[in-house]
Each structure stands twice: as C-alpha cells, then as structure tokens.
Amino acid sequence: MSSAIETAGVKAPPLARRKPARRGKPWASVLAPYLLSLPLWIVLGIFLLIPILTIITVSFWDDQGTGFVPTFVLDNYRDSLGSWVTWKTYLSTLRFALIVWALTLSIGFTVAYYLAFHVRTTFWQMLLFQLCAIPFLTSNIIRMISWIPFLGRNGLLNTALIEIGVTDHPLEFLLYSPFSVILAFVHLYTLFMVVPIFNTMMRIDRALIEAARDGGAGPVSVLRHVVIPLSMPGIAIGTIFVVTLVMGDFVTVQMMSGGQSASVGLMMRNSISLLQYPEAAAQAVVLLLTVLMMVWAILRVVDIRKEL
Amino acid sequence: MEKRGIRHWCLAAFFALFVIFLYGPTLTIIILSFQGPEGGLTFPMRGVSLHWFANLFEPQMVGDFGGSLERSLALAAIVTGLTVLIALMAGLAFRRKFFGATALFYLTVASLIVPSILISLGIGLLFNVVGVDPAWYSSALGAHLTWTLPFGVLIMLAVFNRFNRSLEEAARDLGASSWQTFVHVVLPLILPSLIGVGLFGFTLSYDEFARTIMAAGTDNTLPLEIFGMTTNVTTPVLYALGSVTTLFSFALVISCAAIALLMRRKRVA
Numbered sequence: 001m002s003s004a005i006e007t008a009g010v011k012a013p014p015l016a017r018r019k020p021a022r023r024g025k026p027w028a029s030v031l032a033p034y035l036l037s038l039p040l041w042i043v044l045g046i047f048l049l050i051p052i053l054t055i056i057t058v059s060f061w062d063d064q065g066t067g068f069v070p071t072f073v074l075d076n077y078r079d080s081l082g083s084w085v086t087w088k089t090y091l092s093t094l095r096f097a098l099i100v101w102a103l104t105l106s107i108g109f110t111v112a113y114y115l116a117f118h119v120r121t122t123f124w125q126m127l128l129f130q131l132c133a134i135p136f137l138t139s140n141i142i143r144m145i146s147w148i149p150f151l152g153r154n155g156l157l158n159t160a161l162i163e164i165g166v167t168d169h170p171l172e173f174l175l176y177s178p179f180s181v182i183l184a185f186v187h188l189y190t191l192f193m194v195v196p197i198f199n200t201m202m203r204i205d206r207a208l209i210e211a212a213r214d215g216g217a218g219p220v221s222v223l224r225h226v227v228i229p230l231s232m233p234g235i236a237i238g239t240i241f242v243v244t245l246v247m248g249d250f251v252t253v254q255m256m257s258g259g260q261s262a263s264v265g266l267m268m269r270n271s272i273s274l275l276q277y278p279e280a281a282a283q284a285v286v287l288l289l290t291v292l293m294m295v296w297a298i299l300r301v302v303d304i305r306k307e308l
Numbered sequence: 309m310e311k312r313g314i315r316h317w318c319l320a321a322f323f324a325l326f327v328i329f330l331y332g333p334t335l336t337i338i339i340l341s342f343q344g345p346e347g348g349l350t351f352p353m354r355g356v357s358l359h360w361f362a363n364l365f366e367p368q369m370v371g372d373f374g375g376s377l378e379r380s381l382a383l384a385a386i387v388t389g390l391t392v393l394i395a396l397m398a399g400l401a402f403r404r405k406f407f408g409a410t411a412l413f414y415l416t417v418a419s420l421i422v423p424s425i426l427i428s429l430g431i432g433l434l435f436n437v438v439g440v441d442p443a444w445y446s447s448a449l450g451a452h453l454t455w456t457l458p459f460g461v462l463i464m465l466a467v468f469n470r471f472n473r474s475l476e477e478a479a480r481d482l483g484a485s486s487w488q489t490f491v492h493v494v495l496p497l498i499l500p501s502l503i504g505v506g507l508f509g510f511t512l513s514y515d516e517f518a519r520t521i522m523a524a525g526t527d528n529t530l531p532l533e534i535f536g537m538t539t540n541v542t543t544p545v546l547y548a549l550g551s552v553t554t555l556f557s558f559a560l561v562i563s564c565a566a567i568a569l570l571m572r573r574k575r576v577a
Binding site for chain 1: 421
C-alpha cells in the first residue's frame with residue numbers, strides 16, 4: 001500500500017504534499033482497530049465469556065435444596081459423572097451424533113459435488129445453492145412441526161404405505177422415535193455440510209481434475225484421489241458444525257422423540273427446570289469439555305487454516 | 309466439464325430429491341393450514357377455509373401471540389441494527405493487524421460452536437447471580453447477538469478478503485479523506501453484503517429458540533410461544549402460525565435478494 005502511494009508521490013508532487021495531512025495523526029490509525037473491535041469484544045465478553053465463567057464457578061457451588069452456597073465442592077461433578085444415567089445419556093447422544101454425521105456428510109457431499117462440478121453456469125450454481133440455503137433462515141421449530149402430518153399415525157407416509165400394501169396397520173415408529181429424531185436432525189443440519197464443502201470444492205483448481213483425467217484416472221479415482229482430499233477442510237468445518245449442534249441439542253430430541261429419547265442437552269434442561277443450577281452447570285462444563293475435545297480431535301486430523 | 313452421462317442425471321435426481329426433502333414438509337403444513345373448520349392435524353382436508361388464520365388473530369385462542377410477535381419483531385430489528393454495525397466495525401478492524409486479533413477471532417468462532425444451551429444457561433445464571441431480571445431487551449438481546457455476530461463477522465471477513473484495496477488508494481490519491489473514502493467508495497461497494505448480514509441477523513434472531521429459552525425472562529418471544537403451543541394446541545392453528553412465520557421469512561429473503569440484485573444491476577449500468 002505504502003509503496004503504491006510513494007510511487008504516485010514521485011510521479012505527482014502535489015499528492016506528496018497532501019501526504020502529511022493524511023498521516024497527521026499516526027496514533028489514530030494505530031488506535032482505530034482497537035476502537036473498531038471494541039463493541040465485538042464487549043458483546044462477546046459479557047454474553048459469552050463471562051456467562052461461561054459463571055457456569056464454571058456455579059458448577060462448584062453447593063446445592064443444599066433451599067439455596068446455593070458459593071463454595072468449592074466437587075459434589076456436582078461426582079453426582080453427575082458417578083451416575084450410570086449420565087454415561088448412558090452420553091452414549092445415546094454420541095450415537096445420534098455419529099449417525100447424523102454420517103448421513104449429513106454423505107448427503108451434503110453429494111449435493112455440494114453436484115452443485116460444484118455438474119452445474120455449468122455460475123448463475124444456476126448460485127440459484128440452486130441459495131435454494132438449499134433459504135430453509136436455514138426459517139424457524140427450526142416450525143420445520144420440526146411440519147413433519148407431523150407426514151410421519152404421524154394417520155400421516156401421508158402411513159396412508160401411502162397402507163395403500164400400496166406394504167403394511168396393513170400404521171407404523172408407530174415413524175413419529176416420536178429415534179428415527180424421527182435423526183430425520184429431523186438431517187433435515188435441519190445437512191445445510192451445515194453443504195455450505196462449507198461447496199465452498200471448498202469451488203476453490204479446487206479445475207486443471208488438477210483435467211490432469212488426473214489425462215493421466216488416465218476414472219471418475220471414481222478422480223473423486224477419491226483429487227476431490228475428496230482437497231475437500232477435507234470443508235468436510236472438517238461441516239463436521240464441527242453438525243457434531244457440536246447435535247451434541248448440545250435438546251429441542252429436537254424433546255420434540256421429535258416425544259420424551260422417549262435422552263440427550264445430554266435434555267438432561268441439562270431437566271436439571272434446570274428442577275432449579276438444580278449447580279448440577280446443570282457441572283453437566284454444562286462436562287458437555288463443553290466433550291465438545292471442545294471433539295473439535296480439537298477434528299482439527300488434529302484436518303488443517304482448516306487455509307479456509308479462514 | 310464432462311459430457312452429461314448417466315452419472316450427471318443420477319446426481320441431478322438426487323439433488324431434486326434433496327430439495328423436495330427440504331421443502332416438502334413445509335409445503336404440507338402450508339396446505340394443511342387451509343383446513344376446513346372441522347379438519348384435523350393430518351390429511352384428508354375437510355374443506356378449504358381461512359378459519360385457522362382467523363383463529364390465530366383471536367387473542368384468547370393462542371397464548372400471547374400478538375405480544376410475542378411484537379417482541380420478536382422489535383428484538384429482531386434491534387439485533388439486525390447492532391449486528392450490521394458491530395460486524396462492519398469488526399470487519400474493518402480485522403483488515404489491520406492488532407494485538408488480540410487472533411483471540412477475538414477465536415472467540416467469535418467459539419460463539420458459533422459453543423452449544424446454545426450453555427449460552428442460555430450461562431446468561432440466565434449470570435443475570436441471576438448479579439441480581440438483574442432477565443428480559444427480552446437485555447439478556448435475550450445478548451444471547452441473540454452471540455448467534456448473529458459470528459455469521460456477520462465471518463461474512464465481513466470474507467468480503468474484505470476479496471476487497472480490491474486499489475480502489476481506496478485511488479480515492480485517497482484523488483484527495484479523499486479516510487471518512488470520505490469510507491462513505492463514498494467502501495460503503496457503496498459492500499452495501500449488498502451488509503444487507504446480507506442484516507438479513508441473517510433478522511431471521512436468525514426472529515427464529516432463535518435454544519439460546520433464548522433461559523434468557524427471555526417473563527415475556528416470551530414468538531419461537532418460545534410456538535414451542536409452548538406444540539405441547540397443548542392440537543388444531544391446525546399451529547400450522548397457520550407456522551405458515552405465516554415461514555412465508556414472512558421467505559418474503560424477507562426474496563426481497564433482500566431482489567434489492568441486492570437491483571443494486572448490482574445499477575452499478576454495472
């Protein structure tokens with residue numbers, strides 16, 4: 001930047017005269033980024049950093065039924081981690097995360113691959129991409145509710161299955177079951193895979209694919225040895241989104257399982273509604289550590305810095 | 309690009325199925341919200357009527373629909389303004405190196421991936437400990453900003469990464485002050501992106517649920533109201549509400565896209 005100005009300055013002396021005026025306040029340009037970033041610091045400080053520190057603090061408080069004593073006890077962790085229910089709930093949540101991850105990854109990758117490599121004009125690429133993205137801007141709760149007429153006992157799917165003779169009585173497992181929970185997760189979160197994977201795929205140099213093909217690689221080989229390795233950062237970002245969203249979820253599991261499935265978020269929610277805040281806080285700390293460990297593990301496998 | 313063989317059409321069919329999967333259920337409830345007065349939550353349609361839409365606006369039928377809608381719209385408007393302003397300022401800040409930039413960036417990303425229930429619980433606890441009553445305009449506003457700001461800041465980072473700095477240099481060489489350069493050169497160029505940030509801010513706040521649940525205080529926002537309805541309302545009025553809010557979001561997205569497109573046309577012409 002400065003070199004461009006200096007070059008201009010050499011060629012056009014009047015500009016050089018204006019230079020000191022522009023740089024009259026060097027402290028202003030040094031200070032500017034601090035002032036500009038201050039509002040973001042304040043908001044994230046008050047509503048993200050301090051709340052998490054509060055959770056950590058409260059997780060060591062003593063819950064005596066009648067009130068909380070600000071002290072330092074490990075009872076909340078002992079109660080939570082010592083309970084067989086907690087471990088079972090974590091297992092069930094991890095299973096949801098794994099299944100939803102596998103499904104959103106395969107669907108999201110295929111959709112992104114189609115958009116990036118099989119749609120020819122940029123106009124259509126962007127139009128179809130936005131078609132996938134718009135539902136993200138509508139209400140998750142409404143999108144969950146909207147499965148009821150489809151999956152319910154007298155829903156469209158059951159009616160159709162009975163009509164074509166697959167079954168003679170309505171299938172009960174379609175709604176309010178692990179099946180409907182997973183379906184809703186995939187419905188809500190596949191977009192979180194499509195966007196980052198599509199983004200990475202659009203940056204793959206098309207010449208690499210041409211070169212692989214010229215070298216005799218078939219479509220499968222190109223996919224396996226060129227497209228997938230180069231899409232890894234996008235896959236990693238999508239994975240982080242989907243895994244953290246499923247691990248912390250309580251709304252989807254509560255609404256779509258009809259109270260039959262457990263999740264870590266729901267367990268916390270129950271502690272909260274029983275006003276057992278220190279216990280909920282301890283569960284929250286354990287959940288946060290679990291999620292951070294998963295993110296760390298993903299970042300160990302894939303380097304996403306190029307994407308940032 | 310390769311020739312369009314069987315693989316191409318299989319992928320196209322898969323994509324079409326995905327779009328049907330995305331939109332199908334929403335279309336179903338939009339159709340079902342026109343149920344006749346005798347109709348239920350599932351097909352068949354028993355007549356066609358606007359009964360359930362009318363029902364929606366009778367205050368005694370559904371909790372506090374009017375009040376929660378007003379609160380959600382007001383909150384979304386405030387969140388939109390703050391998100392655009394703070395994200396723009398942060399975007400400008402990140403164009404230069406400054407002490408703490410990396411930490412702030414990671415904090416922003418963390419805001420996105422920390423489970424929503426933690427933020428909700430944390431803000432609820434913080435207000436409890438400090439002794440301030442949570443309310444939609446304080447604690448819920450903050451909770452929403454932790455969700456909308458990361459999107460806004462990341463969009464602004466992407467925008468400024470692609471920004472052609474020589475345009476600003478040209479303006480400065482012609483004698484424009486920093487402020488003039490910003491107002492007359494930078495701002496018009498990034499305006500479509502700012503509209504996008506605003507759209508994200510509005511719709512994400514308007515539909516936010518998980519981060520609000522412990523931070524809204526005594527007065528519900530619309531998504532909290534809808535969530536309450538799912539457990540005790542068993543008539544298509546639920547679908548009518550769903551249709552209205554979904555169509556509202558669609559209308560908003562489409563008009564923002566149209567405005568952004570028009571601005572681009574104007575600049576090219």
